[in-house]
Amino acid sequence: MKLSDFIRTHHGPIVKEWEQFAATLLPAAGGMNTLALRDHVKEILDAIVADLELPQDALEQTEKSQGHGEKHRMETVGKMHAALRIENGFKLSQLVGEYRALRASVLRLFEKTSGSACPDLSQVTRFNEAVDEALVEATDRFMLVMNRTSDQFLAVLGHDLRNPLGAITMSAALISRRGEDKSAKAASLILTSAERMKRMVHDLLDLTRTRLGSGIPITPEPMDLATLCREVVDELEAFHPDRRLEFDSTGDLRGTWDRDRLAQVISNLVGNALQHGAPNRPIGVRARVDGEEVTVEVHNEGHVIPHAELTNVFEPMVRKPAGAEDNGLRSLGLGLYIAREIVLAHGGTVSVKSTAREGTTFSVHLPRRADAVSHSSGTGKRLDQRDATGGIVVPEGQPPSMH
Numbered sequence: 001m002k003l004s005d006f007i008r009t010h011h012g013p014i015v016k017e018w019e020q021f022a023a024t025l026l027p028a029a030g031g032m033n034t035l036a037l038r039d040h041v042k043e044i045l046d047a048i049v050a051d052l053e054l055p056q057d058a059l060e061q062t063e064k065s066q067g068h069g070e071k072h073r074m075e076t077v078g079k080m081h082a083a084l085r086i087e088n089g090f091k092l093s094q095l096v097g098e099y100r101a102l103r104a105s106v107l108r109l110f111e112k113t114s115g116s117a118c119p120d121l122s123q124v125t126r127f128n129e130a131v132d133e134a135l136v137e138a139t140d141r142f143m144l145v146m147n148r149t150s151d152q153f154l155a156v157l158g159h160d161l162r163n164p165l166g167a168i169t170m171s172a173a174l175i176s177r178r179g180e181d182k183s184a185k186a187a188s189l190i191l192t193s194a195e196r197m198k199r200m201v202h203d204l205l206d207l208t209r210t211r212l213g214s215g216i217p218i219t220p221e222p223m224d225l226a227t228l229c230r231e232v233v234d235e236l237e238a239f240h241p242d243r244r245l246e247f248d249s250t251g252d253l254r255g256t257w258d259r260d261r262l263a264q265v266i267s268n269l270v271g272n273a274l275q276h277g278a279p280n281r282p283i284g285v286r287a288r289v290d291g292e293e294v295t296v297e298v299h300n301e302g303h304v305i306p307h308a309e310l311t312n313v314f315e316p317m318v319r320k321p322a323g324a325e326d327n328g329l330r331s332l333g334l335g336l337y338i339a340r341e342i343v344l345a346h347g348g349t350v351s352v353k354s355t356a357r358e359g360t361t362f363s364v365h366l367p368r369r370a371d372a373v374s375h376s377s378g379t380g381k382r383l384d385q386r387d388a389t390g391g392i393v394v395p396e397g398q399p400p401s402m403h
Contacts (some may be wrong), residue, residue, distance in 0.1 A: 005105060018101065019034060022039075028094065032088060036087075036211050040077055044134055047077050074137060075137045078138040078141070081138055092146075099135040103131050107127075172194060218342070223254070228259060228393040229285055232263050236270050244282040245282065248287075251294075253289065255370075257343075258346070261345070264338065269339055269362050269364070273298050273362075276300065276303075285297070285300070290365065293348070293365050293366055295363060296363070297364075298361065302359070302360060304354075313352060315337060323347075346370035348366040
C-alpha cells in the first residue's frame with residue numbers, strides 16, 4: 001500500500017493519536033475540547049496526501065530536500081495551525097512536538113499495517129519533507145506573532161512610563177529651585193536619573209516603531225546643521241566637563257531635515273564615542289559639504305575589538321564589551337541602531353571606519369532635502385541604501401574599535 005493511500009484510509013487512528021498527544025501539552029491543553037485538540041490535523045493530513053500524489057522529478061526532489069521547493073502546498077495549514085496554537089497558549093516546543101509526534105504516529109502505524117512488506121522509501125521521504133514544510137511554516141508564523149507581541153508590549157510599556165516620569169521630573173525641578181543645598185542636590189540627582197530614564201523610554205518607543213513596521217517618523221524643516229551640531233556638542237561637553245570635545249564645520253550646511261531627530265543622531269554618536277573612546281583623548285565632530293550631500297563625522301580613539309563584533313555594531317540590544325562602563329549614557333544598546341534608523345528615514349546612510357592607527361570614525365551622509373516619510377525596517381528604499389556589510393567599512397587587515 002502506498003503511504004498516501006494509508007493516510008487517506010487511516011485518518012481516524014492517526015487523528016486519535018494526535019489528539020491524545022496534544023492533550024498532554026499542559027497547561028495550554030488543560031481546558032481544550034476534542035475539536036480544539038484536533039485543530040487542523042485533518043487539513044494537515046489532506047495537504048500531505050495531496051503533496052505525496054503530485055508528480056515530482058529528481059530535480060524537484062533535490063530542491064525540496066534543501067528547503068527550496070514549492071512551499072504553498074503546506075504553507076496555509078502550517079500557518080493556520082500555529083496561529084490557533086498561539087491563541088491557546090502553546091509554547092514553541094509544544095508546537096514542534098506535535099509535528100514530531102505526527103511523524104512518529106504515521107510511520108509507526110504504516111509499518112505495522114505493511115507487515116513484512118518493504119515500504120516505499122520514496123513516499124516516506126516525501127512524507128517527511130511535507131511534514132518539515134508544514135513545521136517550518138508553523139514555526140515561522142509562531143515566532144513572527146510572538147516577536148510582534150513582544151514589540152507591542154514594549155511599545156505600551158514605553159508609552160505608559162512617560163506620565164510617571166514626567167511627574168518625577170517636574171517635582172524634582174520644583175525642589176531644585178528652592179535653593180536649599182541638600183534638597184537641591186537630591187533633586188538634581190532625581191532629575192538626572194529621570195532624564196536618563198526618559199531617554200531610555202524614547203529609545204524603546206523608537207525601537208518598537210521600527211520593529212512593528214511603521215519606521216521612525218520625521219518632520220523635515222529648513223535648518224542649519226552646523227548650528228545644531230554646535231548646540232549638541234556644547235550640551236554634552238557641559239554634561240561631561242572632564243572630557244574634551246572638538247567641533248569643526250566647513251561649507252554651507254543648510255538643508256531640510258528633522259531637527260530633533262538629527263540632534264538625537266549626533267547625541268547618540270557622540271555619546272557612543274564618549275563611552276568607548278579613550279578618556280584622555282578628544283572626541284572630534286566635523287560637519288562638511290560632500291558633493292550633493294552633507295557629512296557629519298564623529299571620531300574617537302579607543303581600543304580595538306574582535307572583527308566578528310563589527311557586523312553587529314548597528315544592531316539593537318548588542319552587548320557592550322567586557323569592562324565597558326556606562327558613564328551615565330544609554331545602557332540598552334539602542335543608540336547606534338536608532339541613529340541608523342533616523343539617518344535612513346532621511347534617505348541617508350551611516351557607516352563606520354575603524355583602525356588601530358587612525359581610530360574610529362562614524363560617518364553620516366545626508367541628502368540636502370529629506371522627505372517627510374518613515375521607511376519601515378527591512379523593506380523598500382532603506383535596503384537599497386545599505387551595502388552587504390550593513391554600511392560598515394573596515395580597511396583590510398585592520399581590526400575595528402569597540403562600539
